[in-house]
Amino acid sequence: MSMKINEEDRKNYENKYKEEVFEKIYKIVSLQDNNIRKIEILKKKIGIKTRVPNIGITVNNKIVEISRIFKLAGISIYTEINEKGSQNKSFCGRAIIEDIISQTSESMDLIIEFYNTLIDILKQKRNKWYGLDQIKTVWRVIKNPGKLNNILSITTFSKDEIEKIEANLIEFAKMDDKIWNYNLKDNFIQSILSFINQNRDEYEIPVVLEESIIPTMQKLGLEEQIPELKEQLSKIQETNSEQQQILNTESKPWKLDKSKKLEIQRHSKMIAKEHETDKTNYKEKEDLEQQ
Helix, strand or coil: CCCCCCHHHHHHHHHHHHHHHHHHHHHHHHHHHHHHHHHHHHHHHHCCCCCCCCHHHHHHHHHHHHHHHHHHCCCCCCEEECCCCCEEECHHHHHHHHHHHHHHHHHHHHHHHHHHHHHHHHHHHHHHHHCHHHCCCHHHHHHCCHHHHHHHCCCCCCHHHHHHHHHHHHHHHHHHHHHHCCCHHHHHHHHHHHHHHHCCCCCCHHHHHHHHHHHHHHHCCCHHHHHHHHHHHHHHHHHHHHHHHHHHHHHHHHCCCHHHHHHHHHHHHHHHHHCCCCHHHCCCCCCHHHC
């Protein structure tokens, strides 16, 4: 017999998770806004016209849009109640939210590559005169691009150079379009598979499929996709089973009795002694990160 959840408790639980989600998105929006402001200044000096949208805002709007679709279906994207009557984060909702948010990390990689490409081209053009050869990490430039702005004020670029610098911003804009075009019909299954692959140890696939995923798909009008999802999940289960068999096989040689272990240890020491080398004949490896 399931226990009935107090409506106030249900709302509090849902609001708490919702706050976690949008707090994470707010941080993404703020970070991207800061980076985009700096990039816009650089764009004008380089001669780049490609738009640089705030992907965090697109993520926010997309999650709000999907949450409304869930609500119209009579369910929440944030929480669900299982057969035992306990409340949990919605499995499908969490999968969708995390899939959409995860794409912002790739967008940050594109921003970094934009700076890397720009710096590499400037190094070739301006050499050591402006101290660009001393830049050890692109993050210093991203946080404080003042020197870069000054250099760009007296630098001109060829068409090919502009295209190379602009390429990552074009991909950045495509990433924004990809998130904007996310929809349940085309992307639901991929979100579920991605989430399960990343959380294999947290869920039992047959259980979560019957108790959460299929009921949610039915309410969202995605029944036609259930057979395809089942087929993909069975492949994941087969892979999991094969990996477990490999782990079990690999672990067997370590199940040795004490005498066998001692024999292996003695043999290892003999090999080590035979190959002992005077380390003073070798120059210690330099720590490149500290240069």
